[in-house]
Amino acid sequence: MNRKIQRSLAVVSAAALVFGVASASTAQAAAKVLYIAYQGPLSGGEASTGIDEQNAVKYAVKLFNAKNKGKFNVKVVSVDDQGDPAVASTVAPGIGSNKNVLGVVGPAYSGATIASLPYYKAGGLVLISPSATRVSLTDPTSPDFGGPVFHRVVGKDDLQGPALAKYATKGVSNAKVFVFDDQSAYAVPLRGYVEAGLTKVAGASLVGGDSVPNTATDYSPTIAKIATSGATVVIYTGYYSAAAIFIKQLRDSGSKAIFAGGDGVFNQEFPKLAGTAAEGSRITGVGGLAGISPKLEADFKKQMGVSSGVYSVESYDAANILLEGIKKGNTTRAKMLKWVKAYKGKSVSGNTIKFDANGDISYGLFAGFTSKGGVLVNTGIVK
């Protein structure tokens, strides 16, 4: 019921967007106005992720427009899919068929990406996602395969899983690990990759697991299992709000096991919600501009009025690939797609961005974060 209302609202806003773009382009036909889109959750429960990403895209565009004054005026079209596949499938058709949009940074989430893909494939619209990490998106044997339009500048979950396993067990001798997921399409595969990664960590052993729906608030059965298993490390592959509820209950039960989570838990709201129980938690996430270039971060804050947030490096990189393409005169969708496919350049992180045939980059940057004094502190890239 609720979903349906959201969906119809999304349709309305998508329609408004498309018409807005059309009218804007006729009004300023004389100036060279070009459009790229950002797609991700800009409202709803996941909005903070999308807003952070979109800010990084807008920042890249702002720098580009200032540098190319008089030549190009690039505008960002906001596509709000709420991170929800059902909403995505209603907003994607409008963008897919709006030929003014040359490329998309996004979609932010894997599920929403899968729901949007048919429309973007039909429209030949190139996508560069900063944060859709599901492995199947770039697996040509999977029905979710996003080729040829889908690309991403973020490491896949099969790279994150081992990184998380490594970071969670760092400095723990003979780690006994308990891994559980939240039954979501993100968490279940990630749990598999974590478990696979654990086999390569010397001395670590998997002692148990569970699968708890993310609507649960009572984790006592899981905590009972953890107690019985004698685990010294507990890894959760779900999202931050559930992680915050869980960690409080785990600490209240008297357990001192290390708690670790993946990029789903990677959110500054996590230590805020969990309070002191979150202290010392180990979370893998993406570094952010601040971790890579304090100078760039300072400028970001000056230009945008806010600090950069999650996936800012990835979103900034993705936007820059499209912007460079525009500068090189790739102002049709077909040319832009070809440009991205052949792209070779440097990420702001210093790595080389080059997409393989399936749209993946060759590196995965996962930084380890520790919760300290109510904030997640970057401890550097997990190696």
Place this chain on the structure above:
Amino acid sequence: MFVVLIDQFWSLTIAGLALGFIYVLISLGYTMVYGVLRMINFANSEIFMWGTFGTVITNRDLYNYTQTSEPATGWKLALVLITALLMSMFIAGLTAVFVEFVAYRRLRMKGTNRLATLISAIGISIVLQEVMRLLTDSRPVGSPRVLEKIILAEVWGANLRLDTIITIIAAAVIFFILERFIKLSRMGKAIRAVSQNEDAAKLMGVNLNRVITTTFLVGGLATGAAAFFYTTVFEYTKFNIGFTMGLAAFTAAVLGGIGNIRGAFYGGISLGLLEVYASAVLGTQWKAVTVFVVLVLVLLFKPNGLFGEAVQQTRA
């Protein structure tokens, strides 16, 4: 498979009981309204959700506790807890009366059929949820820790924690008071009279509107108390938590025999225990399956729920 259950039996049982008592109080909201109106109050889950914010507001805004502040002790602790309980009950009770007024009363007076009321109840529950979603920016809200979760004692390897013990005892007391109210008070008798035969009750001079409003109010108060315990134990709420808890409590009400207060009690407790035991033995992914398989089995043999027969004689 049963290792965890055997190893952690008493921990699980205590957790299940605490959860069960929360279910008992919420299911009162369903069962009482059903007893009187023969209709499911679909908005009860959102009444619960609104109630949780009563505790959050008390702890966070009224007494200025934060996520990092020290928990309260002594008289201050009692004061804060009682204020939070009353605040949650007040908000939930008010919401329940509001729901009755907006979604039920006018339609009932016009003599519309039950489906119309069903839809208006679903409508108001969506409104309540969406309003809270907008107010909280769709974000989860943490409730600051006021009650330190001290481990009082260890019994057979299980920790007796202050918050769970308070929940179990206080919820039992509140349930008992409400049950006595319905059994013994004049208003309670009127409620039972209406649930047995509406027309006869009216002819005896029972003010139907007042009875129905009171029923919603009492159901709302119980649900609000549940919301307080829930927020105190889990220290968390969100605009959409009503659905899961509401569904569980409704299941408990049906399991025990809807319309029957004793049924709500036993239904809630059994459900709480069943959920934790099933999660421990089969894995949490089987919790919902187990619960509903048991529900279907119970209904197959006792179509009116565990206390189905009693419904006929001592309704409400």
